[in-house]
Amino acid sequence: RAEALVGAAADGVTLISGVQLGNGDIVALLRRCRARGTLPRTVVLISPGELNYAREALRAGAGAVCLLDDLHQKLPQILAAQADGVVALPSALMARILADPADRLTKREHEIMALLKEGLTNFQVSARLGLSENTVKYYLKTIYQKLDVSTRTAAIARYLTEDY
Structure with missing residues (x-):
């Protein structure tokens, strides 16, 4: 089993990364890979305070998320699941992500985004x-925070491409 995992990683099947890469973050990289049709099987390592990041990584195409605190205990099982093509997320982490509705837009925020898509000004x-x-x-x-963007254009683009 261990040889298969090492071979899979050596063949580029599994990518293991933390939040930040030298020139960006793993979520942006996954989005680019998915757009090109070259999405690798990916395990993203996060700290306990990065639930929103875990959610974004999964949306972008990560096949698994592992808390750094659980690395030694959970990572071998997660890698095995990834080698088998199974999405893997420890149940405790899944419960925390699902219990945190912070990234969902309210009805009013959806109304505002619909008007922004039409090109309306704040006034x-x-x-x-x-x-x-x-x-x-x-x-x-608030919308910019939930969508993790800093501009109106980026908010509209993110809103149009993802399910909020």
Whole structure:
């Protein structure tokens, strides 16, 4: 079994990475690979405070996530699952991810994103929804955090390509 895992890793089947790469993060790399149709089987290693990152990595195509705290105990099983083509996520981590709804947009945030897709300005969004412009700006700040972006264009692009 160990020889198969080493062989799989040597053949490029399994990529193990932490959050940051030298020139970006693993989520961005996975998205680029998926867009090119060259998505490797991937195990992403995270610290306990990176649940949102784990969620993003799974959405981007990672086949498994392992907490650094569980590395010695869980990683061999996760690698075996990946070698067999099975998505692997320790049940305790899965429960924590599912219990954390932080990245879900509210109904109002969806309404605002729909108007942004139409190209409306903050003022136009506020008039259409009967909100103050400052309230719209507050919603946008929250939306940007949930979508993990810093610009309006990036928010629209992320919203259109992922399920929020």
